[in-house]
Amino acid sequence: MDVESGQSMYTYAFLQAPELTLQLPNGIEGRLELVRQAGMAALTEPDLEFGQVRQNDARLLQAAVVHDRVMCAVFAQVPLLPLQFGTVFQSRQKLLGHLQQHQQRYLDKLERLANCVEYCCKLTPRQLQPAERIEENNGDRSDAESAAVGSEAQFCQREVEKQSILAQIARNYPRLVAQRQGKIERAYVLVQRGQVWELEEQVIRWRSQLRNWQLELGEPLPPYHFV
Numbered sequence: 001m002d003v004e005s006g007q008s009m010y011t012y013a014f015l016q017a018p019e020l021t022l023q024l025p026n027g028i029e030g031r032l033e034l035v036r037q038a039g040m041a042a043l044t045e046p047d048l049e050f051g052q053v054r055q056n057d058a059r060l061l062q063a064a065v066v067h068d069r070v071m072c073a074v075f076a077q078v079p080l081l082p083l084q085f086g087t088v089f090q091s092r093q094k095l096l097g098h099l100q101q102h103q104q105r106y107l108d109k110l111e112r113l114a115n116c117v118e119y120c121c122k123l124t125p126r127q128l129q130p131a132e133r134i135e136e137n138n139g140d141r142s143d144a145e146s147a148a149v150g151s152e153a154q155f156c157q158r159e160v161e162k163q164s165i166l167a168q169i170a171r172n173y174p175r176l177v178a179q180r181q182g183k184i185e186r187a188y189v190l191v192q193r194g195q196v197w198e199l200e201e202q203v204i205r206w207r208s209q210l211r212n213w214q215l216e217l218g219e220p221l222p223p224y225h226f227v
Helices: 055-074 092-113 143-172 191-208
Strands: 009-016 031-039 042-045 118-124 178-182 182-194 213-217
Touching: 009 055, 031 092, 031 143, 042 092, 055 178, 118 143, 118 191, 143 178, 143 182, 143 191, 182 191, 191 213
Parallel strands: none
Antiparallel strands: 009 042, 031 042, 118 182, 118 213, 178 182
């Protein structure tokens, strides 16, 4: 079905124009469409009025979940360059012009990332254990002083552990994007599909070194942090 020239185009990702038919899932509110320009294509939801979606917090949250689900479903079939949630082109013509202008740059990125997947290594601090009573040669400390000294020592040990693991991740995966949210640390790494097993084995070894942190390995994702 043709789309009016002035209609906005909600866009999920850019990809090389596929030779085979892709199995496209349902979008945020309707059908998906591949808009093609020479050797490139854009994954779009042409009937979505995203301006209306963003006016309702519940709809917006659900839309973000569906956006990621769509991205992962298509990424399982073909390499793609994921776009930020909420990316909208003013019209089909604007989208086609953008693809034409940046085609070679996007094709180069797709070639570089064609065999890669993104993983998240998530570090969550474990609850500090009650500090043991500390005795000195010249007498016992008070309970409060012992607890304070013990907690500080545990905190320092936790920080040393974290920095050590993050350094090991960075040595093995130099193209790392680190993010901190409160006390949680996330390290996003780019892995060749054929070498995922090495990352999984590394994570097992890293976990054995951790006493104060919980290390989780996420699911394979499109290269959100590396485009």
